[in-house]
Amino acid sequence: MSQLEIKDLHVSIEDKEILKGLSLNVAQGEIHAIMGPNGTGKSTLAYTLMGHPNYTVTGGEVLLDGKNVLEMEPDERSRAGIFLAFQYPVAIPGVTVANFLRSAINSRRRADNPEDKGMPIPEFRKMLKEKMDMLKMDHNFAGRYLNDGFSGGEKKRAEILQMATLKPSFAILDETDSGLDIDALRVVADGVNALSGPELGVLVITHYQRLLNYIKPQFVHVMMGGRIVESGGPDLALHLEEHGYDWLREKTAEETA
Numbered sequence: 001m002s003q004l005e006i007k008d009l010h011v012s013i014e015d016k017e018i019l020k021g022l023s024l025n026v027a028q029g030e031i032h033a034i035m036g037p038n039g040t041g042k043s044t045l046a047y048t049l050m051g052h053p054n055y056t057v058t059g060g061e062v063l064l065d066g067k068n069v070l071e072m073e074p075d076e077r078s079r080a081g082i083f084l085a086f087q088y089p090v091a092i093p094g095v096t097v098a099n100f101l102r103s104a105i106n107s108r109r110r111a112d113n114p115e116d117k118g119m120p121i122p123e124f125r126k127m128l129k130e131k132m133d134m135l136k137m138d139h140n141f142a143g144r145y146l147n148d149g150f151s152g153g154e155k156k157r158a159e160i161l162q163m164a165t166l167k168p169s170f171a172i173l174d175e176t177d178s179g180l181d182i183d184a185l186r187v188v189a190d191g192v193n194a195l196s197g198p199e200l201g202v203l204v205i206t207h208y209q210r211l212l213n214y215i216k217p218q219f220v221h222v223m224m225g226g227r228i229v230e231s232g233g234p235d236l237a238l239h240l241e242e243h244g245y246d247w248l249r250e251k252t253a254e255e256t257a
């Protein structure tokens with residue numbers, strides 16, 4: 001079983017420290033949720049795990065099965081099994097959803113075996129249709145330019161479709177629920193649930209307990225000021241929904257005073 005281990009991670013953006021010693025372990029098969037007020041560094045954590053160049057790691061470690069993730073390029077991280085569903089997915093006009101996914105799959109196959117000729121088109125089409133059906137997506141989507149003119153909900157589904165085709169071992173979902181109507185929320189959650197299992201570790205970042213009624217985490221963490229300040233089970237999310245974050249602000253202030 002794989003482990004994603006984050007140890008005492010410090011990350012800065014333009015000389016401003018955002019993550020201030022964050023530690024978290026996610027094992028394959030586990031679902032962890034991270035909640036926390038705006039601007040505490042949740043997306044910073046997600047981008048850092050994917051290797052975004054704007055985020056400078058100034059301390060700590062990230063290990064995937066003991067291998068140093070921070071030394072890997074973003075594409076190596078993806079091949080190693082880490083997947084990030086973005087809070088704000090970007091449009092790629094001119095590249096269809098199908099072509100994007102096929103080249104992602106094929107570049108991964110070629111990285112494993114330089115002789116690989118790529119996934120045969122009929123096999124790819126069949127696989128894509130199955131995944132789109134699972135996510136209740138119209139098949140026309142495959143021929144549209146990635147995220148170009150997609151509604152908020154469609155973008156989120158497209159992210160989950162990528163996850164379903166790339167079959168990562170660790171998926172980080174950054175506010176995959178924002179902007180979704182109730183039906184879309186359920187579809188996206190069902191998609192994640194269909195993919196989850198002993199092969200997949202999930203880190204879901206969300207502001208709303210509501211999502212956690214559908215994607216059921218075993219662990220809930222609260223992030224504040226660039227650190228995890230509280231961890232618990234699903235009850236913690238319910239408690240936050242009712243009481244907000246102030247009690248944690250006070251508690252953390254007492255601890256650091």
Ligand SMILES: Nc1ncnc2c1ncn2[C@@H]1O[C@H](COP(=O)(O)OP(=O)(O)OP(=O)(O)O)[C@@H](O)[C@H]1O
Nearest residue numbers: 013014018036037038039040041042043044045054
């Ligand atoms: N490119 C950047 N340049 C300067 N500051 C940045 C940059 N990106 C992020 N920050 C700052 O880093 C802090 C953490 O941002 P981050 O996006 O990680 O927060 P978040 O916890 O995901 O918030 P939200 O819940 O609103 O999504 C914020 O104060 C933000 O303004």
Ligand SMILES: [Mg+2]
Nearest residue numbers: 042043044087
């Ligand atoms: Mg964010």
